[in-house]
Amino acid sequence: MVILITGGAGFIGSHLSEQLLQQGHQVVCIDNLDEYIYCSALKRENLSTLAQYDNFMFIKGDIRDKAALQQLLVDYQCELVIHLAAYAGVRPSVMEPEKFFEINVNGTLAVLEAMRKAGVRRMIMASSSSVYGNSTARQFKETDAADQPISPYAASKRAAELVAYSYHSLHQFDVTCLRLFTVFGPRQRPEMAIRKFIERIQAEQPIDVYGDGQSIRNYTYISDVVNAFLKAMDKPTGFDVYNIAGPTTTSLLETIEVIEKQVGKQSQRTYKPEQAGDMRQTAADISKAQQELGYFPQVEFEEGISRVIDWMMRESSKQLPIGTYVSGRASSTCHKAQ
Numbered sequence: 067m068v069i070l071i072t073g074g075a076g077f078i079g080s081h082l083s084e085q086l087l088q089q090g091h092q093v094v095c096i097d098n099l100d101e102y103i104y105c106s107a108l109k110r111e112n113l114s115t116l117a118q119y120d121n122f123m124f125i126k127g128d129i130r131d132k133a134a135l136q137q138l139l140v141d142y143q144c145e146l147v148i149h150l151a152a153y154a155g156v157r158p159s160v161m162e163p164e165k166f167f168e169i170n171v172n173g174t175l176a177v178l179e180a181m182r183k184a185g186v187r188r189m190i191m192a193s194s195s196s197v198y199g200n201s202t203a204r205q206f207k208e209t210d211a212a213d214q215p216i217s218p219y220a221a222s223k224r225a226a227e228l229v230a231y232s233y234h235s236l237h238q239f240d241v242t243c244l245r246l247f248t249v250f251g252p253r254q255r256p257e258m259a260i261r262k263f264i265e266r267i268q269a270e271q272p273i274d275v276y277g278d279g280q281s282i283r284n285y286t287y288i289s290d291v292v293n294a295f296l297k298a299m300d301k302p303t304g305f306d307v308y309n310i311a312g313p314t315t316t317s318l319l320e321t322i323e324v325i326e327k328q329v330g331k332q333s334q335r336t337y338k339p340e341q342a343g344d345m346r347q348t349a350a351d352i353s354k355a356q357q358e359l360g361y362f363p364q365v366e367f368e369e370g371i372s373r374v375i376d377w378m379m380r381e382s383s384k385q386l387p388i389g390t391y392v393s394g395r396a397s398s399t400c401h402k403a404q
């Protein structure tokens with residue numbers, strides 16, 4: 067199958083592309099190698115892995131360029147779009163909401179419109195656990211209301227789902243939205259907690275702990291997320307949303323303890339106020355994905371952490387720059403995470 071992946075140079079996109087290429091699919095990746103959330107050198111490194119495959123094609127471009135996107139879809143005779151391009155990150159979205167809406171909502175609309183004009187009507191898109199807001203439900207279900215987002219990022223992801231629904235309704239698009247729960251693994255974005263914590267604990271530098279440490283996350287290992295996308299490709303028609311999450315939940319303090327144990331060092335913790343836009347807890351009911359997609363997460367949290375640490379040890383020998391979000395723009399020098 068010929069598949070167009072938006073945002074294919076990023077963390078999830080590069081892992082998914084690799085699997086699809088290994089399965090013999092032709093992958094056309096469009097990515098603007100943006101520097102906003104983190105350094106593009108890391109995305110170029112991801113691309114270098116994919117460039118080894120003959121069935122991989124990379125186009126540096128912006129998803130809002132509808133004409134170019136339409137041309138790509140036609141030229142390569144794409145049958146499916148996997149839409150991952152987005153500004154990610156709850157906390158930066160509070161500071162610059164317009165940017166998040168411009169890419170996550172208008173960008174999604176541009177992709178859908180280009181698809182309509184090119185006659186491609188199948189999309190799988192990455193949504194987010196954040197759409198559930200601070201719901202008091204013990205485990206979020208797809209049938210729960212998702213109309214009280216607590217960050218612009220969450221609102222933008224929910225809006226993208228709704229725009230996609232309108233294309234399903236008006237133009238008979240088949241759309242599958244995967245609501246991903248805090249994904250982690252090798253190539254993870256540098257400003258996300260797990261990567262930041264491992265790096266800083268290893269380097270014996272202090273870590274910031276937001277709130278009282280009791281917030282809860284249902285972390286999901288990257289290979290389980292890739293598997294969810296592959297399963298969704300077999301799902302035939304209609305419009306659906308699915309929770310995609312790992313097997314367990316952990317509190318922030320438990321997460322830090324697991325990392326300390328595996329790194330073999332104690333953290334130096336600086337407690338900071340709870341961050342605006344941060345969810346208190348995420349926990350998924352994944353029974354719909356189990357029943358309808360056959361999605362069963364395989365990687366336990368501790369095993370996932372151990373794999374990330376192994377990867378980071380291997381990477382540190384390459385001395386790659388580490389970019390991060392710094393007050394509204396990626397650090398221009400792309401040095402150490404803040």
Ligand SMILES: O=C(O)[C@H]1O[C@H](OP(=O)(O)OP(=O)(O)OC[C@H]2O[C@@H](n3ccc(=O)[nH]c3=O)[C@H](O)[C@@H]2O)[C@H](O)[C@@H](O)[C@H]1O
Nearest residue numbers: 154155194195196246247248258259260274275276281344
């Ligand atoms: O599921 C999602 O939809 C989202 O998952 C992710 O968001 P979060 O669950 O907030 O992950 P992440 O930043 O790793 O913080 C984890 C915990 O560490 C705490 N945290 C974080 C950093 C830090 O320095 N200190 C800290 O205490 C922090 O307060 C939090 O309690 C994606 O970033 C987002 O793009 C989106 O995809």
